[in-house]
Amino acid sequence: MHYVKSKGILSANNGMNLYRGCSHGCIYCDSRSRCYHIEHAFEDIEVKENAVELLNKALRRKRKKCMIGTGSMTDPYIPLELELENTRKALFLIEQYGFGCTLITKSNRILRDIDLLKKINDKTKCVVQMTLTTFDEDLCRKIEPNVSTTRERFNVLKQLRDAGIPTVVWLCPILPFINDTKENIEGILDYCIEAKVYGVLSFGMGLTLREGNREYFYHQLDLLFPHLKEKYMQRYGNQYAIDSPNSAELMRLYHQKCEQNGIVHDNKQIFEYLNAFEEKRHDRQLSLFE
Numbered sequence: 001m002h003y004v005k006s007k008g009i010l011s012a013n014n015g016m017n018l019y020r021g022c023s024h025g026c027i028y029c030d031s032r033s034r035c036y037h038i039e040h041a042f043e044d045i046e047v048k049e050n051a052v053e054l055l056n057k058a059l060r061r062k063r064k065k066c067m068i069g070t071g072s073m074t075d076p077y078i079p080l081e082l083e084l085e086n087t088r089k090a091l092f093l094i095e096q097y098g099f100g101c102t103l104i105t106k107s108n109r110i111l112r113d114i115d116l117l118k119k120i121n122d123k124t125k126c127v128v129q130m131t132l133t134t135f136d137e138d139l140c141r142k143i144e145p146n147v148s149t150t151r152e153r154f155n156v157l158k159q160l161r162d163a164g165i166p167t168v169v170w171l172c173p174i175l176p177f178i179n180d181t182k183e184n185i186e187g188i189l190d191y192c193i194e195a196k197v198y199g200v201l202s203f204g205m206g207l208t209l210r211e212g213n214r215e216y217f218y219h220q221l222d223l224l225f226p227h228l229k230e231k232y233m234q235r236y237g238n239q240y241a242i243d244s245p246n247s248a249e250l251m252r253l254y255h256q257k258c259e260q261n262g263i264v265h266d267n268k269q270i271f272e273y274l275n276a277f278e279e280k281r282h283d284r285q286l287s288l289f290e
Contacts (some may be wrong), residue, residue: 135187
């Protein structure tokens with residue numbers, strides 16, 4: 001861990017990253033890509049020491065309420081969050097100022113903050129986005145080694161459902177020759193159905209590889225799946241988009257199963273929902289005698 005001072009906290013789209021780098025160890029992580037200019041070791045978490053102060057100023061200055069997002073680059077619930085509580089402090093400010101919020105995570109540590117998530121959702125809208133890639137628990141521990149397993153994340157989704165907090169699942173990435181099976185997709189979608197998620201995002205059955213994350217991914221394939229790297233290199237070379245040979249069949253399954261169970265599966269519609277600020281009114285109707 002190391003600290004930096006930041007000049008700003010919110011992007012043009014009102015997203016924020018309180019940390020840079022990650023300790024989850026997911027073998028496919030796109031955030032390792034060199035285009036993001038993380039100059040330090042990826043597991044050496046960069047902490048924006050003035051992030052909460054900057055957020056307070058930014059929210060106070062905003063004239064129009066909106067959704068505030070976090071988690072696109074670094075999971076807001078990495079283990080370090082239990083010590084620093086920057087995500088919790090940020091949620092407190094978001095709730096106090098009356099903004100909406102959406103978070104992307106793979107960790108059951110989010111349940112620590114369910115009190116704040118409920119308060120935000122009571123006033124406006126709070127959506128938790130959860131990534132699910134691998135139904136098989138043993139395989140999940142191999143490709144996402146330092147994070148809550150898929151079963152544990154499913155239990156989080158159910159608790160959020162019971163708390164009235166809407167959820168969205170990212171069904172990605174799907175790794176060719178590893179988890180690109182009908183059984184895997186059906187298992188994850190069955191979890192989504194039971195948890196009553198609002199929507200499931202999919203960008204095709206595959207993953208993306210570019211300079212930085214490609215090298216790390218191939219190194220992990222050598223360690224975990226001997227000889228599979230050679231199969232990737234022969235089939236895909238240095239392609240950015242890596243599609244599963246089963247992509248068409250699995251995408252049909254994904255769309256059909258979501259459609260049959262009332263789960264939104266149009267990416268554009270889901271992102272519109274995530275970005276739409278909704279102010280809830282709890283005014284009671286006055287009686288004739290008031």
